[in-house]
Amino acid sequence: MATRPPSTSFFALAWAGLAETGKARAALDWLLSKRNILGELPELVDGDGNPASTVPLAWTGSLLVLTISQLQTHSIETPPPAH
Incomplete structure (x- = not known):
């Protein structure tokens, strides 16, 4: 199953804005672990964690x-x- 770094980055920003720093940092760590050799982030990551x-x-x-x-x-x- 492929995962989507763009969606994860949106969640990371939302969690940072809500002061849920643990969740935001975990998402950032995951994102940073999915960079290619040049440090670029892909649109999709496969089940093995590769771009x-x-x-x-x-x-x-x-x-x-x-x-x-x-x-x-x-x-x-x-x-x-919203209330």
């Missing part, structure tokens, strides 16, 4: 940078929860 599709995806990398920034500075505003 299985398009590389690189700039927006996945951008979300990774935003997540790291949010974890370090908490400067990205998030919308209030």
